[in-house]
Amino acid sequence: MNMFTSITQKVTAIILVSLVIGIGIVVLYFAYGQNKTLYVSTERNLYQQADVLYQSIKNAMLPGEAPLVVSLFEDIRNLETMYDVRLYRSNGIVAFSDNTTLERVNANLGVRKFQPKQILREGTAIENDVRFESVIKTGRTVSFRHTAEAKRYLTIYAPLLNLPKCTGCHGSDHTIRGMITISADMTPTVLQARNNIVVAALIFMVVVALLFLILSLFLKRTIIAPVQCIGHVASEVTKGNFREKVSIRTRDELGELGQKINSMVEGLYERFELSKYVSSSTLASIKHSEKGAKTDIALFFSDIRGFTSFSERVAPEVVVENLNTILTIQTEIIHRHGGDIDKYVGDEIVALFTGPFKEQHACLSALEIQTYIAAHPEELTHLTVGIGINTGEVILGMVGSEKRADFTVIGDHVNFASRLCSEAKGGRILISESTYQKIRDIAQVEGPSEMRVKGKELPQHVYQLTGMKE
Structure with a gap:
């Protein structure tokens, strides 16, 4: 079973999904870019700090001022910056934790140029x-x-190279003298990145909500409401x-559509009003594009007596009021018994009955009409009708020109x-022999009498119908 989904729900869903995807991608891109820039900037600064420290250590150690390097590290630590700087020997032991390097330098120089130092650093070796x-x-x-x-930390391991001008003190049997480690506390950066994401998410939700509200109101006013209005009119027309x-x-496509719908409704109303003056058989013929055909029909003719003098x-x-009253009474009775009004000719009615019980229905209509008229003489200003009923094969089809035609019956039986x-x-009600033979078991008649035609x-x-048996 297919569930009905309104256009409002569809449009709302499309807008919401489009906004979430579109703005979400933009916000995600900018948040990612901002955080990436933040990380890259921090990492670049860390590399720059490493270069500065490298040059400082190199410049301090060339004249053999190791205590200066130790003081530099201590000063950096005491400043409580986000950086932690350490220097390690190539074997992983913390530099300046003892006088091993100093003794090796004196040995390489062949003289005791440097004296043991008291400023030593403590630390854990890298293993x-x-x-x-x-x-x-x-x-x-x-x-x-x-x-x-x-x-969260970002750490850099930078090698301390044994440059040519350093080989005099440290020897030339190795290329890496040690390693500088610089660790930066990235926790503030990470928190800032998270805050950026939270802010971006809040902005995203606010923007989506505002745009969704604005677009929804706009679409509801410019598209959905007009479509619903057109649907309402169409529903009322069907009723x-x-x-x-x-x-x-609005002066747009929907405005033009609304005008066309109104023109269509006016045309339908005109045709609806005109249908009152067209028989059901004519409407059926137009609908099915039927051509002329022979068919067996019970023909019902009624005519008001004394109407000319009246x-x-x-x-x-x-005159018109009384004529319409008596014609309306007859029409309602005929329709109630399944008949179709073929045409009104002045004060005369031509009706058609079809089906297996067409003769019975035509006769019952005639009897009910005569009974009503006889019971309401004052209402109908003492007007009476004469009715004739005949059954036979006639030609049923469109008769007339291309511009004006009617779907009617022609033939000898008519x-x-x-x-x-x-x-x-x-x-009185007169019926033909062919009609009588179809209802002889239930009809009450007088006759037959003979009529020259x-x-x-x-x-x-010819028989005069007086009643129907129960």
Whole structure:
């Protein structure tokens, strides 16, 4: 079972998804870019600090002023910066933790140029560190991130090269004298990055909500509301209410559509009103594009007696009012018994009955009409009708020109039914032999009597219908 989904829900979903995806990608891109810039900037600063420290250490150690380097490290630590700087020998032991390097330098020089120092640093040696071993072997700087004590760090391992001007003191049997480690506490940077993401998310939600609200209101006013208005008018038209109009004042495609819908409704209303003057058989013929065909039909003719003299005695508006009253009564009764009004000819009605019980329905209609008229003489100003009913094969089809035509019946049986109506006096019902034979078991009649009909060699049997058996 397919569930109904309104256009409002579809449009809302499309807008929401589009905004979330579109703005989400933009916000994510800028947040990522901002955080990446933050990390790259911090890492670049760390490398710059490493270069500065490297040059400081090199310049301090060339004249043999190791205490200056130790003081430099202590000063950096005492400043409580985000950096932690350490110097290690190539074997992983903290530099200046003893006088081993000093003794080796004196040995390489062949003289006791440097005296043991009292300013020594303490620290933990580096053991089983793959990155440290890589720096010592390759001489390439390594950077990496790690976590310690719930803090995030970025650490650089930079080699301290044994330059040619250093070989006089440190010997030429190695290229890497040691390694400088600089660790930067990245926790503030990480927190800032997280805050950036939170702020970006809040901005994203606010922007999406505002744009969603604005676009939803705009689409509802410019598209959804007009479509709903058109749908409402279409629904009312299907109920037969042609008074509703599409009220779209925008000068766009929907405005033009609304005008066309209103024009269509006006046209439908005109055709609906005109259908009152067209028989059901004509409408069915137009719908199915039927051509002429022979069919067996019970033909019903009724005519008001004394109407000509009545119309001469009273005012025209009274004539029309009384005529419409008696024709309306007959029409309702005929329709109730399944008949179709083929046409009104002045004060005459031509009706058609089809189906297996067409004769019975036509006769019941005639009896009910005569009963009603007889029971309401004052209402109908004492007017009476004569009715003729005949059954037979007729030609049913469109008769007329291309510009004006009617779907009606023609043939000898039509003429005979009309003649029966003409012969029937007020309050009487005359039926033909063919009609009587179909209802003889239930009909109450008088006759037969004979009637001469133009075009017929022999007189025709005619019966006066007086009632129907229960």
